[in-house]
Amino acid sequence: MRLELRGLTKKFGDFVADDAIDLVVEPGRIHAVLGENGAGKSTLMNMLYGILEPTEGQILIDGAPVRFRSPGDAIAAGIGMVHQHFKLVGPFSVADNVQLGREHAKAGIIDRGAARRAVREVSQRFGLALDPDALCENLPVGVQQRVEIVKALSGPTELLILDEPTAVLTPPEVAELLAIMRKLADSGMSIIFISHKLKEVKAVADTITVIRRGKVVAEASPTDSEAELAAAMVGREVTLTVDKTPAEPGATALAITDLTVLDERGLPVLNGLNLTVRAGEIVGLAGVEGNGQTELARAVLGTLTAAGGSIELLGTEVTRWQPARRIAAGLGYIPEDRGRDGVVGDFTVAENIVLNQYRDAPLSRRGVVDETAVRDIAVKAIAEFDIRTQGPGEHVSALSGGNQQKVVIAREFSRPRKVIVAAQPTRGVDIGAIEFIHARLVAERDAGTAVLLISAELDEILALSDRVAVIFDGRIVGEVSPDRPRSEVGQLMIGHTPAENE
Template sequence: MRLELRGLTKKFGDFVADDAIDLVVPPGQIHAILGENGAGKSTLMNMLYGILEPTDGQIRIDGAPVRFRSPGDAIAAGIGMVHQHFKLVGPFSVADNVQLGREHARAGMLDRTAARRAVREVSERYGLALDPDAICENLPVGVQQRVEIVKALSGHTELLILDEPTAVLTPPEVAELLTIMRNLAASGMSIIFISHKLREVKAVADTITVIRRGKVVAEVSPDDGEAELAAAMVGREVSLTVDKTPAQPTEKALEIIDLTVLDDRGIPALDGLNLTVRAGEIVGLAGVEGNGQTELARAILGTLAPAGGSIEMAGTEVTRWHPYRRIAAGLGYIPEDRARDGLVGDFTVAENIVLNQYREAPLSRRGVVDERAVRAVASKSIAEFDIRTQGPEEGVSALSGGNQQKVIIAREFSRPRKVLVAAQPTRGVDIGAIEFIHARLVAERDTGTAVLLISAELDEILALSDRVAVIYNGQIVGEVAPDSPRSEIGQLMIGHRLENSPGDA
């Protein structure tokens, strides 16, 4: 399939989301579209997939103009799309999710045998191992994305759109996805890869289109340097390194002592874990995802009750405290899953920014929320954190994933903290925002906040941390300096303890 976009434009009232976009994707090409959060990438793909109707311009397939009034029209034309936010029905099986909208039926009844067979055929053809009977909500994020890809490939797909597909994946899952993309392109499929991650784009793309504020600003080669790509994307020079002075840690601000947390099967997700974070330092928690990071963060917040051990903040035990009491005592929390744990999708941007402080003056007077004060605080945060939104009253669910993350960052950085737990703080945000968030985390440290950084990005851990603690199977198996050899950290990440690893004092 040869795709051409000619002058494709989308307006929402006076706001121009995409402005006369021209694009050509020939068969068998991986064409990356690079841009900041809110640059118009997802809007462009939603027009191509029939979710939005263009205000102006033309879509052409194999030289003929087409008009898509729904995703069904796009699918019928041979276009498949894997959305940034998965569209799976959690309680349904893999087979049931894949056949949604194209159900296999026999004598008026769902033919689940045929659905399972179809999943196996597509899985085997493209090397995407899946259990057709697995329940989607129980699958890891990387496997859920595989389900989305199989769903998109189940028709006669000739062009596959991947919208920020690596935003929630671990490094091994990212490597696997890039391999899948290369295999699909080698089979003749055209792929549009939407991303703001420079390293991944350079690794897999044949050509790159850069979009900034709704306009094509450059056509570049993946052979260009990361600094050049970053500058084209953001419109200014971007520092790809973290600038920080040595930490000056003081008293213990967060102390985890022999913490044990059980999963829903009664098996320890945390098994006697010990960890200390001092005021004025960043401790990075490195490890393969699924080794207790999520449970540790939730236990510190207070949404997961431990089976044993204790949690102390500034010398006070808070193990049994309600989350609101911990937040009021100076705990900041950036959750790893913004959609599930960080935002209320039906609320506005302003309401989400003040979620953890709307009870307090000046946002509340005599138990009544002051809407004018809320808008003022939100407007200030929108400007300070460069949240790309039409205004404080816009629904947060209408924002791009990266701008939703900025809403959470703005909320947690807008009040005094003693301890900040930052779980995947830059997941799904562009390089300009990453630079800003990294600088703010270092500034937090320098004002005396104790920062626990949990990240699947080892580069991020090493760049920001003053100490690195490695978690494996629910335990801290060692602590190392951030300039330690990666091979040493890798050994710890797979459970090999080091003889001279420092303690957590």
């Protein structure tokens, strides 16, 4: 399939989200669309997929103009899309989600056996292992992403749109997905790869279009340097390294001792874990995802109950405290899954920014929220954190994923705190925002805040941390300096201790 966009424009009132976009995707090619959060990438793809109707311009497939009034029209034309924000029905099984809208049926009765077989066939063909009977609401976000991809590939797909598909994947899953993309392109499929991750774009793209604030600003090559691509995205030179002075740690601010947390089967996911974070330092938690990082962050916040051990915050044991009390005592928390735990989609940007402080003065007087004070804080945060929104009254669900993450970051950095647990703080944000978030975390450290950084990106851990704690199978198996060779850290991450490697 050859796709051409001519002058495609989308306006929301006076706001121009996409401004006369021209784009050509050739058959069997991976065409990357690179841009900041809020640049207009997802809006552009939603027009192509029939979710939004263009204000102006044309879509042509193999030279013929087409008009999509719904995603069903796009699917019938051979277009599949994996959305940045998942479109899965949580209580449904994998098979039910994959066949939704194109159900297998016999005599008007849904054939669930056929649906299961279809999932197995597609997942095996493209190397995406899935259990057809698993409920989607119980799956980790990385596996939910696989369901979305299998769903998109289950129809007669000739052009596949991948909107930020790696935002929630682990590094091995990313490598696997990039290999699948290349395999699909080699088979003749056209692929649009929406991303802001420069390494991934350079690794897999054949052609790159850069969009900034709704306009095409550059046609680039994967041979261009990361610095050149970043500058095209952001419109200025971007620092790709973390600039920080040596830490000056103070007293212990977060102390976790012999912490045990059980899963729903009664098995330990944290098994006697010990960790300390001092004021004025960043401790990075490195590990292959699924070794207890999520449970550790939630246990520190208080949304998971400890089966044993203790958690001390600023010298006070808080193991049995509710989350609100821990937050009031000085805990900041950036959750790894912003959609589930970070924002309320139906609330406005302003309401989300004050979500954990609206009861406090000056935002509340005698139990009544001061809307003017809330708006003032939101306007300041929108400017400071460069949140691309039409205003503080816009619903967060209307923002791009990266801008939703900026709302979370703004909320946690706009109030007093002594300890910050930052779980995947740069997941799904662009290179300019990553630079900003890294600088803010270092500034927090320098101001005396204790920072526990949890990230699937080992580069991020090594660049930001003053100490690196490695987690494996629910325990800290070693602490190393961030200047240790990556290979040594990697061996610890898979459970090999130095003694075993000798």
